[in-house]
Amino acid sequence: MADIQIIDAEKRFGGNHVIRKLNLHIRHGEFVVLLGPSGCGKTTTLRALAGLESIDSGEIRIGGRRVDQLPPQERDTAFVFQLYSLYPHLTSFENIAFPLRAARVPEAQVRSQVNEVARVLRIEHLLNKRPSALAGGDMQRVTIGRALVRRPEAMLMDEPIGALDAKLREEMRAELRRLHVENGSTTVYVTHDQVEAMSMADKIGIMNDGVLQQYDSPTRVYDEPANLFVAQFVGSPIMNVVDCVCEAGGSGMAMRLAGMTEPFMLGTRAAAKLKAGAATELALGIRPEAIGVSRRPSPGAVAARVHLIEPMGAYDIVDIAMGLEHGCATLRARTASQFVSAQGDAVWLSLDDSRTHFFDKRSGLLLRAPA
Ligand SMILES: Nc1ncnc2c1ncn2[C@@H]1O[C@H](COP(=O)(O)OP(=O)(O)OP(=O)(O)O)[C@@H](O)[C@H]1O
Ligand SMILES: [Mg+2]
Structure with a gap:
């Protein structure tokens, strides 16, 4: 059996600390x-x-x-x-x-x-x-x-x-x-x-x-x-990571990005992650394909504006501005090819609740809902 184990491995080249407390178990x-x-x-x-x-220092084991x-x-x-x-x-x-x-x-x-x-x-x-x-x-x-x-x-x-x-x-x-x-x-x-x-x-x-x-x-x-x-x-394009502010509001948790007038109302799964931590500075993390883009208003969807369209062939990557003023947050969404037609178009966004993540900006760690 070629199980490989690296246990608390450390390596320095002079003052360069190259491997730090590395633990890795690779199964046969x-x-x-x-x-x-x-x-x-x-x-x-x-x-x-x-x-x-x-x-x-540390240990390496191969096959025990x-x-x-x-x-x-x-x-x-x-x-x-x-x-x-x-x-x-x-x-x-x-x-x-x-x-x-x-x-x-x-x-x-x-x-x-x-x-x-x-x-x-x-x-x-x-x-x-x-x-x-x-x-x-x-x-x-x-x-x-x-x-x-x-x-x-x-x-x-x-x-x-x-x-x-x-x-x-x-x-x-x-x-x-x-x-x-x-x-x-x-x-x-x-x-x-x-x-x-x-x-x-x-x-x-x-x-x-x-x-x-x-x-x-x-x-x-x-x-x-x-x-x-x-x-x-990991991911191409990478996950959207945008500063956000969350507060109890309306019928649940509301989340606002820079420049937004109307907040996103979070679903229960996303809101549960927020309750877990006491993070004071938060970043929203959401993949482009977890953002729903609609060309018409719908309940719960938030109005925004198309900023840039990048055609990729099989799909488009669309940069969407969350407000009108300079410095407002942008989100990159993935849509069907030619789903939105032009820069400046109004669109309405919704976030896939189960794929909405939050990170504590100080520690960088993902917030997880309590088990
Ligand atoms: N023999 C060596 N003597 C001194 N420093 C070294 C030596 N080998 C690697 N380093 C340094 O250790 C660090 C890690 O190097 P390493 O080659 O493991 O990186 P890597 O992740 O494989 O990078 P790359 O993707 O560029 O191959 C680097 O800062 C490198 O300069
Ligand atoms: Mg290398």
């Missing part, structure tokens, strides 16, 4: 993506798992066995880098076979394992070619083949497809996912691309400045971001 067979901005400590975490970097003091070759992990690191003078076959030859595996077994990996990766037709004759995606497939061929307990991948063009990345995303399903090895995959993370992961660990912000399924990360950082790192 899971595909976990570490996601975060440049410099947040993703590669360092992965290298620490592989044994290419030491940790200052403590490994943080062991050299890389005793950890049974395989590492795939962003840049292909193939031997230029060897064929694809020999590149893939290399780790087996280094381990003095008998020739017949080398042949069968290389062929099996080539079959899974669909590169049988490339086995006799040298790297210079391969396209970028194929080179990376061969690189992955070389990592897989030893059947490691854990696959560690650092932006393996980051250097490929957009179309090929899309193809490779699906392929790596398929490979994982077939192969089943516990995988830790590093990227700063949230689309990769959302589409491939069983679980996403979002890091910022060496601190794990949230560790959850893609759906949970998207629907219930633990804090403002996660809310604004």
Whole structure:
């Protein structure tokens, strides 16, 4: 079993505190993506798992066995880098076979394992070619083949497809996912691309400045971001985060954004979240697709004005001004293509109650309704 556990790991490079009290439990067979901005400590975490970097304190366990003091070759992990690191003078076959030859595996077994990996990766037709004759995606497939061929307990991948063009990345995303399903090895995959993370992961660990912000399924990360950082790192366009003021009013809770004359009246689920915390400074968090846009007034919908329309093909992203004066809040909503026709049009907005979030601006934390 290749359960991976990181317990209270810390890492400093001189005065640079790169990993801070990191705790992560990756279950056997899971595909976990570490996601975060440049410099947040993703590669360092992965290298620490592989044994290419030491940790200052804490523990790393693979399959229950403590490994943080062991050299890389005793950890049974395989590492795939962003840049292909193939031997230029060897064929694809020999590149893939290399780790087996280094381990003095008998020739017949080398042949069968290389062929099996080539079959899974669909590169049988490339086995006799040298790297210079391969396209970028194929080179990376061969690189992955070389990592897989030893059947490691854990696959560690650092932006393996980051250097490929957009179309090929899309193809490779699906392929790596398929490979994982077939192969089943516990995988830790590093990227700063949230689309990769959302589409491939069983679980996403979002890091910022060496601190794990949230560790959850893609759906949970998207629907219930633990804090403002996660809310604004995942999703395209990102979640609307706007200062708001809430007060008891009328028949329930009223919420006002800068510039609004009429407030939004909150439903019971959104209001319950507010009751939970004693936050004094609040931000509303709502995804563009959780904002209902109507061209006619309707009960409970709030009047606003179209500010900008961004056609995306399949849908439009519409910037909506919540008041008339300069400095009023704007919300970005997602509508059907050409649903609103022009800048300045009047529209009426309603918020999906269950997808209306609030953050405490001081701590950045999501307010949750009491269980
Ligand atoms: N060998 C090293 N010596 C000194 N500092 C290092 C070393 N390796 C990484 N760092 C620093 O540690 C921090 C985290 O680096 P790391 O490579 O883990 O980030 P990352 O999340 O992988 O970023 P990127 O998305 O740019 O690859 C950075 O500030 C980096 O400069
Ligand atoms: Mg990195």
